[in-house]
Amino acid sequence: MPKSILIDVSKCHGCRGCQVACKNWNDLEATLTQFEGSYENPTRLSAQTWTRVRFIEQTDGGLRFLFRKDTCKHCTDASCMAVCPANAIYRKDKTGAVIINRDECIGCKNCVTACPYQIPQYSKTAGTVAKCHLCNEGDRDRIGNGLQPACVSSCPTGALIFGDRAELLNDAKARVNHLARQGTEAYVYGEKELSGLNVFYILDEPSETYGLPAKPTFTDNDVFWLAKWANILFGTGLLTAIPYYLFFNSEEEPQDLEADDEESNSSEKEVS
Amino acid sequence: MEWGFSIASYMVLSGLAAGTFFSGTMAEIFSKGKYKRLQKYASYTSLVLMPIALLILAIHLGQTFRFWRVMTNFNSTSVISLGAWISTVFTICVFLSAASWYLGWKDGLRKLFSYIALPFSFLVAGYTGNLLSHTAVPLWRATPYLGVLFMISSAAAGLAVLLAVATSAGDVKERTLGLMARATIATVIIKIVVNVVFINILALTNLELLSSGQVTGQVIGFLLSIIAIVILAPLAKDLFHERVNPANMPKVSTLITLAAMIILVEAFLLRYEILTAQLYWFN
Numbered sequence: 001m002p003k004s005i006l007i008d009v010s011k012c013h014g015c016r017g018c019q020v021a022c023k024n025w026n027d028l029e030a031t032l033t034q035f036e037g038s039y040e041n042p043t044r045l046s047a048q049t050w051t052r053v054r055f056i057e058q059t060d061g062g063l064r065f066l067f068r069k070d071t072c073k074h075c076t077d078a079s080c081m082a083v084c085p086a087n088a089i090y091r092k093d094k095t096g097a098v099i100i101n102r103d104e105c106i107g108c109k110n111c112v113t114a115c116p117y118q119i120p121q122y123s124k125t126a127g128t129v130a131k132c133h134l135c136n137e138g139d140r141d142r143i144g145n146g147l148q149p150a151c152v153s154s155c156p157t158g159a160l161i162f163g164d165r166a167e168l169l170n171d172a173k174a175r176v177n178h179l180a181r182q183g184t185e186a187y188v189y190g191e192k193e194l195s196g197l198n199v200f201y202i203l204d205e206p207s208e209t210y211g212l213p214a215k216p217t218f219t220d221n222d223v224f225w226l227a228k229w230a231n232i233l234f235g236t237g238l239l240t241a242i243p244y245y246l247f248f249n250s251e252e253e254p255q256d257l258e259a260d261d262e263e264s265n266s267s268e269k270e271v272s
Numbered sequence: 273m274e275w276g277f278s279i280a281s282y283m284v285l286s287g288l289a290a291g292t293f294f295s296g297t298m299a300e301i302f303s304k305g306k307y308k309r310l311q312k313y314a315s316y317t318s319l320v321l322m323p324i325a326l327l328i329l330a331i332h333l334g335q336t337f338r339f340w341r342v343m344t345n346f347n348s349t350s351v352i353s354l355g356a357w358i359s360t361v362f363t364i365c366v367f368l369s370a371a372s373w374y375l376g377w378k379d380g381l382r383k384l385f386s387y388i389a390l391p392f393s394f395l396v397a398g399y400t401g402n403l404l405s406h407t408a409v410p411l412w413r414a415t416p417y418l419g420v421l422f423m424i425s426s427a428a429a430g431l432a433v434l435l436a437v438a439t440s441a442g443d444v445k446e447r448t449l450g451l452m453a454r455a456t457i458a459t460v461i462i463k464i465v466v467n468v469v470f471i472n473i474l475a476l477t478n479l480e481l482l483s484s485g486q487v488t489g490q491v492i493g494f495l496l497s498i499i500a501i502v503i504l505a506p507l508a509k510d511l512f513h514e515r516v517n518p519a520n521m522p523k524v525s526t527l528i529t530l531a532a533m534i535i536l537v538e539a540f541l542l543r544y545e546i547l548t549a550q551l552y553w554f555n
Contacts, residue, residue: 079408082347082349082350083347083349083350083351083352083406083407084347084350085342085345085347085350085352085353085356086338086341086342086345087345087347088341104338104341105334105335105338106333106334106335106338106339106341106342107333107334107335107338108333108334108352109274109275109334110350110351110352110403110407113275113404113407113408113409113412114406114407114408115408116408118408118553122274122334123334124334126334127333127334127335128334128335129334216408217408217413219349219406219407219408235420236394236398236419236420236423236424237391237394239420239424239462239466240294240298240394240423240424240427240459240462241298241302242458242462243431243454243455243456243458243459243462244295244298244299244301244302244455245302246455246458247451247454247455247458248298248299248302248303248306248307248451248455249302249303
């Protein structure tokens with residue numbers, strides 16, 4: 001049974017305790033950051049920051065803050081895993097966590113370009129890519145030891161809930177109904193996206209407002225993808241052959257090719 | 273995100289190696305062996321370029337000495353994995369083709385290696401564009417035809433470089449050079465058309481992805497291509513119809529090299545501009 005984290009943005013008040021807990025548990029170095037026009041800090045993920053709270057300021061009709069914890073979604077259709085040429089990214093069968101084996105990572109950064117959520121982060125110092133492992137790897141394995149992920153255990157408002165995915169989905173839908181009764185239109189993001197995210201959300205605004213793509217893309221090996229390769233081999237091969245056919249396929253025996261022909265003949269003689 | 277100068281260099285060099293190789297090999301095939309000397313130059317040139325390209329790629333990796341892991345793993349959904357295997361087969365066949373020329377192995381054997389390498393050279397020339405299409409980056413993903421664009425660009429650059437190499441070798445007949453100059457012009461024109469179609473498709477379907485910098489880059493590339501055509505046009509005409517005065521050969525050689533350099537610069541700019549156009553997308 002896959003394990004999941006449900007992130008209820010309606011309960012998050014942006015304390016960033018999850019950021020700190022993640023850093024502490026995973027022994028990630030502190031990095032010098034600065035504010036960039038809002039209270040959001042840090043303003044981006046890095047190889048040393050695997051989760052952060054995004055601050056979205058809405059100014060229509062008075063100031064309103066929206067908060068969303070950003071982290072790896074541990075997608076069922078994980079593009080990072082699909083594109084890794086070294087097979088350094090794998091999924092834990094028991095939990096569904098998508099994990100980068102940094103001892104195998106070659107640092108090609110293909111996963112960085114493939115993730116629709118821009119989660120994997122390259123470390124110049126380590127020469128490898130890093131991201132959240134759902135506290136389910138090696139000596140940092142909390143789930144395997146019966147604990148919740150560090151970020152969840154630190155959340156003071158219950159905005160982060162950890163558990164079996166199916167149960168959490170039911171809880172999420174119940175919460176959506178509850179919010180609807182209170183007059184807030186909310187919905188679950190991540191139930192079906194990329195065949196199901198293992199870190200999914202209850203959102204109360206369009207996903208784009210929270211910086212999440214409405215239709216995240218999976219870089220998979222489908223028919224369309226194979227057609228791309230066929231395009232290259234046949235379509236373009238044909239195009240590039242046209243000039244050669246036009247100019248080199250002359251039936252007329254050129255008069256000034258003696259040297260070429262002589263060399264051809266002599267090399268053939270040498271061979272024989 | 274660090275897919276910039278070094279990756280653009282890798283892309284242009286591997287494309288060039290592939291483009292040069294299939295230029296020489298197709299010239300031999302379509303002329304039924306008359307211009308097989310071009311295949312020799314193509315094999316030698318590719319043999320020099322491809323290892324340099326792969327070396328740049330390996331150095332670019334965060335873990336250069338784990339490069340071999342790509343060769344001990346296979347992931348059919350990874351374009352890099354497929355590209356690595358395709359590049360390896362291509363490089364081995366190019367090596368064997370060049371060795372056949374150098375060591376005077378049987379011509380049938382040399383042809384076998386060359387013809388096996390030919391479809392792989394198409395893929396090497398185009399797969400880097402396909403790699404970009406196979407990501408989540410909006411501009412790169414917007415069209416599946418980046419591979420086609422890169423392949424045509426590689427064909428033009430490869431042919432131009434082969435022309436320059438053949439000219440500087442000094443033992444290829446003027447008529448051959450004239451034919452090559454014509455083929456280069458035709459390929460550059462096809463490339464311009466494909467480029468215009470590509471940009472128009474983007475403009476029609478994903479206008480918001482086109483930045484002013486990218487349009488400027490395309491215009492510069494177009495102008496460079498036109499300059500290369502203007503340089504090569506009289507050469508193609510004159511060389512085809514009459515012998516060049518030997519006294520003018522150094523000048524001709526310089527102009528051909530200049531045209532090849534311009535086409536090469538354009539090929540680099542095309543890749544670099546597409547690579548860096550979406551840097552803002554990354555966190």
